[in-house]
Amino acid sequence: EPEVTQTPSHQVTQMGQEVILRCVPISNHLYFYWYRQILGQKVEFLVSFYNNEISEKSEIFDDQFSVERPDGSNFTLKIRSTKLEDSAMYFCASSYYHEQYFGPGTRLTVT
Amino acid sequence: DAKTTQPNSMESNEEEPVHLPCNHSTISGTDYIHWYRQLPSQGPEYVIHGLTSNVNNRMASLAIAEDRKSSTLILHRATLRDAAVYYCILNSGYALNFGKGTSLLVTP
Numbered sequence: 001e002p003e004v005t006q007t008p009s010h011q012v013t014q015m016g017q018e019v020i021l022r023c024v025p026i027s028n029h030l031y032f033y034w035y036r037q038i039l040g041q042k043v044e045f046l047v048s049f050y051n052n053e054i055s056e057k058s059e060i061f062d063d064q065f066s067v068e069r070p071d072g073s074n075f076t077l078k079i080r081s082t083k084l085e086d087s088a089m090y091f092c093a094s095s096y097y098h099e100q101y102f103g104p105g106t107r108l109t110v111t
Numbered sequence: 112d113a114k115t116t117q118p119n120s121m122e123s124n125e126e127e128p129v130h131l132p133c134n135h136s137t138i139s140g141t142d143y144i145h146w147y148r149q150l151p152s153q154g155p156e157y158v159i160h161g162l163t164s165n166v167n168n169r170m171a172s173l174a175i176a177e178d179r180k181s182s183t184l185i186l187h188r189a190t191l192r193d194a195a196v197y198y199c200i201l202n203s204g205y206a207l208n209f210g211k212g213t214s215l216l217v218t219p
Binding site: 031033043050056058093098099100103 | 207
């Protein structure tokens, strides 16, 4: 069964550094998403991406964040200058229509 | 976004049916009712969704009230692997807005 994959599984970075989280969505899916979950809190929507542009974003997704689909398979989330409060699990998801399929997540730890 | 209300936690015995309720009295006509679950230390997992009619798939059934102000996720035979947080989400766009969900405990 096709699945969403994410790399790395765990990323440790220093405050102020740039990080890129990578995702390979399911191949025939058209919509791509990033969510995050701070430890012990609920899953929060960050951004959705369709037809090579952002279709919706939350208040969390400020100028420090960007997304890109650099080729036909990868979908990336970049955080330009990480803050301590960016420490969280970041989940990528993709969908063809309604059902969103989530990856296993990248744990980002900012020190 | 329209809000949903779910019990914080529920408990079930293994191999028994489980009915997880969700209230969404402010649902709009374009809102789909989605259910996702999150097993410990994993990403959310799609379970089922519907608009007006009851839905069945290999994982569960979704019963939607006639006025659409409530719905029930039905797991026909709970297994230990079904222990998770279950989220009822109304969605008419792209974003899934997760609440706190219902934490389901399954006991052998």
